[in-house]
Amino acid sequence: MQEPQVTDGAGGVARSSGPAAVRTGPWHAVPALFATTVVVSVLGYLQKMPCRGVGFDFVPTVRNACYTDIYPLYFGRGLADGKIPYLDKIPEPVEYPVLTGGFMHVMAVISRWFGGPDAVSRGMWFYDLTAVALILCAVVTVIATAYAAGRHGLRAGLLVAASPALLLSAYINWDLLAVALSALAVTAWARRHHATAGVLLGLGVAAKFYPLLFLGPLFLLCLRAGRWREFGRMLAGAVIAWLVVNVPIMLAAFDSWSRFYTFNQERPVDWGSIFFMAGRKGMSSVDNVPTLNLMGEAGFAVLALLIALLVLLAPRRPRLPQVLFLVLAAFLLTNKVWSPQYVLWLLPVIALARPKLPAYLLWQAGEIVYFFGIWWYLMAGSLEQPGMGLSDTLSAVLSGHAPAGGINDNVYYIALLARFLTVLLLAALVVVDILVPRLDVVRRDGVDDPAGGVLDGAEDRFVLLRRPASQAA
Numbered sequence: 001m002q003e004p005q006v007t008d009g010a011g012g013v014a015r016s017s018g019p020a021a022v023r024t025g026p027w028h029a030v031p032a033l034f035a036t037t038v039v040v041s042v043l044g045y046l047q048k049m050p051c052r053g054v055g056f057d058f059v060p061t062v063r064n065a066c067y068t069d070i071y072p073l074y075f076g077r078g079l080a081d082g083k084i085p086y087l088d089k090i091p092e093p094v095e096y097p098v099l100t101g102g103f104m105h106v107m108a109v110i111s112r113w114f115g116g117p118d119a120v121s122r123g124m125w126f127y128d129l130t131a132v133a134l135i136l137c138a139v140v141t142v143i144a145t146a147y148a149a150g151r152h153g154l155r156a157g158l159l160v161a162a163s164p165a166l167l168l169s170a171y172i173n174w175d176l177l178a179v180a181l182s183a184l185a186v187t188a189w190a191r192r193h194h195a196t197a198g199v200l201l202g203l204g205v206a207a208k209f210y211p212l213l214f215l216g217p218l219f220l221l222c223l224r225a226g227r228w229r230e231f232g233r234m235l236a237g238a239v240i241a242w243l244v245v246n247v248p249i250m251l252a253a254f255d256s257w258s259r260f261y262t263f264n265q266e267r268p269v270d271w272g273s274i275f276f277m278a279g280r281k282g283m284s285s286v287d288n289v290p291t292l293n294l295m296g297e298a299g300f301a302v303l304a305l306l307i308a309l310l311v312l313l314a315p316r317r318p319r320l321p322q323v324l325f326l327v328l329a330a331f332l333l334t335n336k337v338w339s340p341q342y343v344l345w346l347l348p349v350i351a352l353a354r355p356k357l358p359a360y361l362l363w364q365a366g367e368i369v370y371f372f373g374i375w376w377y378l379m380a381g382s383l384e385q386p387g388m389g390l391s392d393t394l395s396a397v398l399s400g401h402a403p404a405g406g407i408n409d410n411v412y413y414i415a416l417l418a419r420f421l422t423v424l425l426l427a428a429l430v431v432v433d434i435l436v437p438r439l440d441v442v443r444r445d446g447v448d449d450p451a452g453g454v455l456d457g458a459e460d461r462f463v464l465l466r467r468p469a470s471q472a473a
Contacts, residue, residue, distance in 0.1 A: 026146045026153030033154070036161040037142045041135040044167040052127070055120065059382050062375040063402050069173045071127045079108040079126065080119050086249050086256040093259045098249050099207040100174050107133065131171050137180035138170060144183035145348040148190045148321075150450025152355050152442060159351040159360060165343040165367045172341040178208030183348045185214070186320070190451045194230045197453075198237020205238070206245040209264075210345055213331055216304065217323035220311040221452070226461025230454045264337075265293065271374055272338030274420055277413050292336050299334035310434060312464045318434045319442065319449040321352030329427040333420065340374055343367050346423070352451050353430055356441050359422075366422030372397075373407065373415025380406025390414065 051057075051066035061067045074080055078090035085094040085101035094101040107130045108122075114129075115122030138161075146157030160166065170176060181204035188197035204211035215235070222231035249257045269275045269286050275296065279286035286292050307326050311318055328345055332338055350360065379402075380387030387408035388396065396403040407415075433440040442450065449456045 026149075026151075026157070029146055029154040029157060030143055033142050033146055033157040033161055034139055036158060037139045037166075038135065040162060040167050041138050041170055044170045045131050045135075047167065048171055052124070056127075059379065062379040062382065062406075065168075065372050065375040065402070067375055067378075068127065068171050070130050070171060071123055073104075074108065074111075074123045074126045075119070077104070079104060080123060082108075082112075086253045093256045095259055095263045096174065097206050097208060097260050098246050098257065099203060100177060102245075103133070103174060103177055103207070104130075127171075130174070134170055134174070134176045137176040138166060140180040141176065141183045141348055144180070144187040145351055148183070148187045148451040149352055149355070150190075150447065151445075152450070155355045156351040159355055160347045163347055164364050165347060165371075168368070168371050169341045169343055173339070175208060175341045175344050178204045178211060179344050179348065181207060182211045182214065182345075185211070186324075186348070186352070186451055189218075189234065189320070189453045190456075192230075192453045194233040194453075195237040198234035198239075199241040201234070202238035202241030203245065206242050209260075210328065210331065213327050214324060216308075217311075217320060217327055220308055221317065221320055221323060221455050224312060224317050224460055224462055225455050225458035227454050227458065265289075267337065268292070270337040270339075271377070272340070272342075272370070272416065272419075273336050274333070274416070275336050277416055280409060280413075286336075296334050296336050300330055303330035303334065309464070310431065312462070314434050316434075316437045317449075317455070317458070317460060319353070319440070320452045320455060321349050322354075322430050322434055325349040325353040325430055326427055329423050333423065333427075338419075340371050350426060354426065354433060354441070359426055359429055363422040363426050366418040370415045370419035373412050373418075376403055376407045377409075377412040377415075378406070380408065382406075387411070 048066040048068060050064040051061040051068070052071075054060045056068065056071045058067075076092055077083075077085065077094050078088060078092075079085075081090075083090050085105050086098065094104065096104075107126055110129055111122045111125035115125040142157050142161040145160050146153035149156035181200050185197045185200035185204060188194075188200055201211055201214055204214075215238070218231060218234065222228060246257070266289060268289055269279055269292055275283075275286045275292060286295070304327065307323065307330065310326075311323055325346065328349060332342060332346075350363075354360070376393075377387065383405055385405040387406040388403040388411070389408055390411050393403045393407050393411050437443050452458075
């Protein structure tokens with residue numbers, strides 16, 4: 001049976017990556033990727049040591065830019081008292097989806113075996129054991145990304161494994177659990193295990209909301225390629241997996257189960273969001289939560305519609321990771337919350353969508369600027385000081401220490417915009433690669449969509465605008 005063929009960016013014939021290429025994978029690169037991920041993850045753990053040494057006291061933590069939710073929420077969500085998330089009544093229920101709450105509970109149980117009767121010791125064990133589990137999630141994410149990338153596997157894997165963002169953000173929260181499941185889902189799809197991809201994606205949604213956004217790109221690309229059976233199997237697997245994890249808790253403790261959803265609807269504008277800056281600059285409407293939700297949802301809906309049009313109008317079907325990245329970027333750019341660790345969501349998909357260094361390094365620089373900016377801004381608030389201006393902040397940083405008293409509003413806005421604009425730049429460059437396929441580094445050597453699975457090399461079945469094959473460049 002012949003492999004399907006599509007035109008490449010020069011009007012010739014592009015090679016499908018093919019099932020054989022996907023099955024082979026970059027096995028030879030696994031030791032290097034494993035070692036790099038572990039080294040970077042251990043460095044990330046060491047970066048948190050100054051805070052661990054002071055019991056994660058808030059002011060030293062933000063001064064040293066090594067904040068984590070893991071240790072304080074061990075005490076703040078009843079885990080230190082042996083409470084079971086969702087099922088036991090506590091003043092502040094776990095505000096995460098069920099699989100993350102279950103992950104937290106397992107770590108809390110194991111920490112009791114090592115920490116003994118002392119709550120502080122158990123809390124430190126909880127943090128350390130969680131860090132080990134998250135390192136394993138990082139390894140899974142990197143290797144899965146490499147396998148989904150095909151012949152660019154080593155490059156894509158290293159972009160994730162050696163990322164400064166991974167080093168700095170791995171242990172802020174539990175996001176790496178969902179990131180690993182999502183990366184595995186993409187790899188399973190690439191290997192044409194559609195139901196398995198759905199199960200992994202459903203588990204990802206049960207750990208964090210954002211993997212739900214993967215369904216939109218898969219629907220649009222399967223619509224264009226006419227791959228309804230495969231999409232249906234994936235969707236069925238996702239729904240079943242999500243229900244299996246969620247329904248028991250939903251039935252046993254609905255109010256606690258729904259805390260994640262109500263919390264996110266009711267929470268006000270948060271740090272990191274462009275709406276936070278807009279509110280501080282005089283846009284009072286962001287202080288009204290229903291209005292804020294409407295603005296964010298409407299902004300995302302507009303961008304999602306534009307992405308859908310791009311997918312169905314592009315001269316050549318976009319690659320799956322390109323559309324995944326665009327949808328995630330649109331969600332973050334219009335969201336009312338943009339926590340520092342959300343950078344982990346983007347790492348695997350941008351490594352697959354655009355494995356090129358210049359813009360990637362600029363984006364990483366923007367993320368580093370924001371990472372330190374948010375903690376030093378919170379330090380100023382905690383100390384009830386106005387914070388340093390730009391010149392004093394730069395002087396302090398060049399001298400090798402944190403700005404005394406933190407940073408002021410304007411310096412924080414620079415950090416916020418550094419991240420916002422570099423993500424926007426990456427999105428714009430991905431759009432250019434979609435519209436001009438010959439600029440796409442993955443397709444430059446004639447392959448189609450290594451992570452696309454059944455989409456790889458598939459012929460178009462539905463497009464909004466037909467073009468002659470010679471114009472599909």
